[in-house]
Structure formats: structure tokens, C-alpha cells
Amino acid sequence: MDDCIIVGAGPAGLTAALYLTRYHLSIRLFDCGTSRAELIPRTHNLPGFPGGISGTDLLERMLEQGAEYGVEREEAKVTRIVRQDEGFEVFTEDGQFTARTVLIATGVFNLHPPRMEDELHDAALMRGLLRYCPICDGFEVTDKRVGVIGTGRHGAAETMFLRAFTADLTLIAPDGEHELDAKWRQRLDDAGIEIVEGPCTSYTLSNKRIAVETGVGPLIFDSIYSAMGSDVRSGLATAAGARVGEDGALEVDDHQRTSVEGLFAAGDVAKGLDQISHAMGEAGVAATTIRNYLATKKPLWR
Numbered sequence: 001m002d003d004c005i006i007v008g009a010g011p012a013g014l015t016a017a018l019y020l021t022r023y024h025l026s027i028r029l030f031d032c033g034t035s036r037a038e039l040i041p042r043t044h045n046l047p048g049f050p051g052g053i054s055g056t057d058l059l060e061r062m063l064e065q066g067a068e069y070g071v072e073r074e075e076a077k078v079t080r081i082v083r084q085d086e087g088f089e090v091f092t093e094d095g096q097f098t099a100r101t102v103l104i105a106t107g108v109f110n111l112h113p114p115r116m117e118d119e120l121h122d123a124a125l126m127r128g129l130l131r132y133c134p135i136c137d138g139f140e141v142t143d144k145r146v147g148v149i150g151t152g153r154h155g156a157a158e159t160m161f162l163r164a165f166t167a168d169l170t171l172i173a174p175d176g177e178h179e180l181d182a183k184w185r186q187r188l189d190d191a192g193i194e195i196v197e198g199p200c201t202s203y204t205l206s207n208k209r210i211a212v213e214t215g216v217g218p219l220i221f222d223s224i225y226s227a228m229g230s231d232v233r234s235g236l237a238t239a240a241g242a243r244v245g246e247d248g249a250l251e252v253d254d255h256q257r258t259s260v261e262g263l264f265a266a267g268d269v270a271k272g273l274d275q276i277s278h279a280m281g282e283a284g285v286a287a288t289t290i291r292n293y294l295a296t297k298k299p300l301w302r
């Protein structure tokens, strides 16, 4: 029986793996290769990297650092976690494992703009023509012409957040008419934000611009943000009995404990700011809580 099974090798899972192996604990680290960090062309808000670093380079460095202490990423999708008397049974597509504790670090999946082909999506993302996270890279669109694909409270709030970076903003409904109440329409109007009805039917990339076709002719932007929301990958934990909040994120206490004893969560999958620095911080807290929890179950002396 391992001390901890970590599900997910993004910034949260890799940080926890580093801490736990440096506490001389035995771990397994499963990952199915869909980290949101891999989509980052270059992050500029992660402290310690002047000039920024790409998401793939960051993950590679974290894996390399972990390997110094024996961390090994196992390519496998975890399909089920079951609470037992002494810990957990963890199932992958072709294996069954046991651990005293489990850390869920499975992240979230950002929903893509509607009717955008995968190839164009990936090319636009890598060139900064498509973006997902104003907290991360709003600075990069300072005074640029920006479109936001979204509607409702979420789309409107994201557009208002971007208003502190640029005055040239258009909120485009992804499908048909906007779902905006009078209060939000007024707030957007007061901020000088253009509101365009959908649907977004197609997209074209040129050298440094992206065009969105909505039926009123192409709208051309320096960047568009997708404000389509996210799927939180909390299913493994909820099936094991863990509670989620209204936004679908796992509920955790100040020590990253879920509502199930021995089951912890860190990173985007847990409630909190969806950022690398936060994922790393939460993972450090989770790993130390796991260590202290295990110390109540067995001596950890050398």
C-alpha cells in the first residue's frame, strides 16, 4: 500500500509529488496527458521566470526536479477511486492499486468557442490570437482590440475584468441571442463595450489577427477570449463521496482536505484561483497535511 496516490501531473500534482517524496513517503503519480499548463505558449506571471516560460518547459522542469527524488509519472487514466477501511482502492484502465491517501489534482477543461475546428483552435492559441484566462494574460492585450465569446453573467463579468486592460472590447454571443439582463447590459454599455448577437459561425486567422463571423460580417480582433466556462474534472472525487460547490469545484478546507477522510484536492479542481502559483501553493499545503495525517496512522521515523 502506497502512502499517497496522486491523480494528475500538472503543476499541482507535480508539486505535491516533490514535497511527498522529499518527506520520504511512497507515492504513485498517474497522469493522462491533458494538463491545461501544456496549452500555455508562454506564461509571464509565474514568479521566478523573467521573460516567461512555456507551459511544456515548466512541466518538463518540474518532472526533472521530481525525478531527483524518485518521482515517476505513470501514463494512465484513473477511472475510479473507492474508500476502504484503511485507505483507498484506485483503478486505472488496466490496473488496481491501494493507498492510504489520495490527492486529486485533475484540473479543469476549458470549453472551446463553438464551431471552431481543433486545428485552427490550437494554432490560434499558440499565437495568442485565442486566449482563455484574463488573469493570466490580460496584460498582453493592453490597449488591443479584443473580442470575448460568451454571454450571461460569466461572459459579462469576464469582459468587465478585461476593461481594465483595454477600452476596445466586444462581447459576442456564442449561439444566437445574448442572455444578458438589463442590469448587465447597462453596465457593459456604461463601460463602452460593444454587444454583438451570435451565433459565431466561423473563424479565420491572418498574420496577426483573428476574424469571427457572426452573420453581420467578419469582426476582426487582435485577440479573442473564450468565456464559455469550464468542466471541472471532479467526477472521480464526487463518485467517492466528496462534496462540490455550485461552480463544480471540489470543496476543501484550509488544509486541502475534501469532505472524505484521506482524500485531498489541489489546483484548479479545488475551489480557488485557477493559477499555477495557487495550484503549487495548494499542493504544498495538501502534501504537508497528508504527511501529518499519515503520522497519526503510523510512525514516520527513520
Ligand SMILES: Cc1cc2nc3c(=O)[nH]c(=O)nc-3n(C[C@H](O)[C@H](O)[C@H](O)COP(=O)(O)OP(=O)(O)OC[C@H]3O[C@@H](n4cnc5c(N)ncnc54)[C@H](O)[C@@H]3O)c2cc1C
Pocket (backbone or CB within 6 Å): 007, 008, 009, 010, 011, 012, 013, 030, 031, 032, 033, 034, 035, 036, 037, 038, 039, 040, 041, 042, 043, 044, 045, 046, 076, 077, 078, 079, 105, 106, 107, 108, 110, 125, 131, 132, 133, 136, 137, 233, 236, 266, 267, 268, 269, 274, 275, 276, 277, 279
Ligand atoms: C491558454 C492558457 C493560458 C494560461 N496561462 C496561465 C498563466 O500565464 N499563468 C498561470 O498562472 N496560469 C495560467 N493558466 C492556468 C494554468 O494552466 C492552470 O491554473 C494550471 O495548469 C492548473 O494546474 P493543475 O495541476 O491544477 O491542473 P492541470 O495543469 O490541468 O493538470 C491536471 C492533470 O490531471 C490529469 N488528469 C485529469 N484527469 C485524470 C485522470 N482521470 N487520470 C489521470 N490523470 C488525470 C491531466 O492529464 C492533467 O495533466 C493558463 C491556462 C490556459 C488554458
